[in-house]
Amino acid sequence: MKCPFCNKEEDRVLDSRVIRDGLAVRRRRECLSCKKRFTTYEYVERSPLMIIKNDGQREEYDRDKLIAGITLAAKKRPVSRTTIEKIVSEIENEIADEYKLEIESKELGERVLAKLIDIDQVAYVRFASVYHAFQNINEFAEAMQGIDEIKRTALNKEKTK
Numbered sequence: 423m424k425c426p427f428c429n430k431e432e433d434r435v436l437d438s439r440v441i442r443d444g445l446a447v448r449r450r451r452e453c454l455s456c457k458k459r460f461t462t463y464e465y466v467e468r469s470p471l472m473i474i475k476n477d478g479q480r481e482e483y484d485r486d487k488l489i490a491g492i493t494l495a496a497k498k499r500p501v502s503r504t505t506i507e508k509i510v511s512e513i514e515n516e517i518a519d520e521y522k523l524e525i526e527s528k529e530l531g532e533r534v535l536a537k538l539i540d541i542d543q544v545a546y547v548r549f550a551s552v553y554h555a556f557q558n559i560n561e562f563a564e565a566m567q568g569i570d571e572i573k574r575t576a577l578n579k580e581k582t583k
């Protein structure tokens with residue numbers, strides 16, 4: 423690694439540590455010529471995941487966009503930012519493990535839904551209404567019924583107190 427101070431290429435690594443949940447390695451180095459210290463970061467090179475949109479066009483996967491979508495669906499619900507980040511990381515890892523370079527936006531949405539349903543059903547229905555684009559009105563009604571049941575259960579719980 424070229425020293426940023428004197429441009430010589432000989433250095434020694436003083437310290438290496440894995441950061442960002444294993445996504446990167448940070449190395450503290452010392453130049454053998456000028457003895458100055460500098461830091462380098464090492465990342466795994468991954469081809470960007472492409473999303474196939476409903477109209478067939480492709481766009482690069484955007485983690486922030488997915489997080490924003492789930493955050494919106496989980497607004498005022500007891501779903502923490504950490505949980506949302508975890509959902510997204512899990513899905514990213516699943517896709518990476520399957521060596522997929524592109525994925526349909528519908529499938530991406532369904533993977534989010536598969537995780538949300540166990541976490542918060544209201545967030546699940548909200549997310550579904552945007553990303554899953556209900557196939558027909560019955561499906562939507564069924565999902566809404568799901569919410570009513572949650573509300574009823576909540577009310578019954580209060581009544582029995």
Ligand SMILES: [Zn+2]
Binds near residue numbers: 427428429430456458
């Ligand atoms: Zn140097």
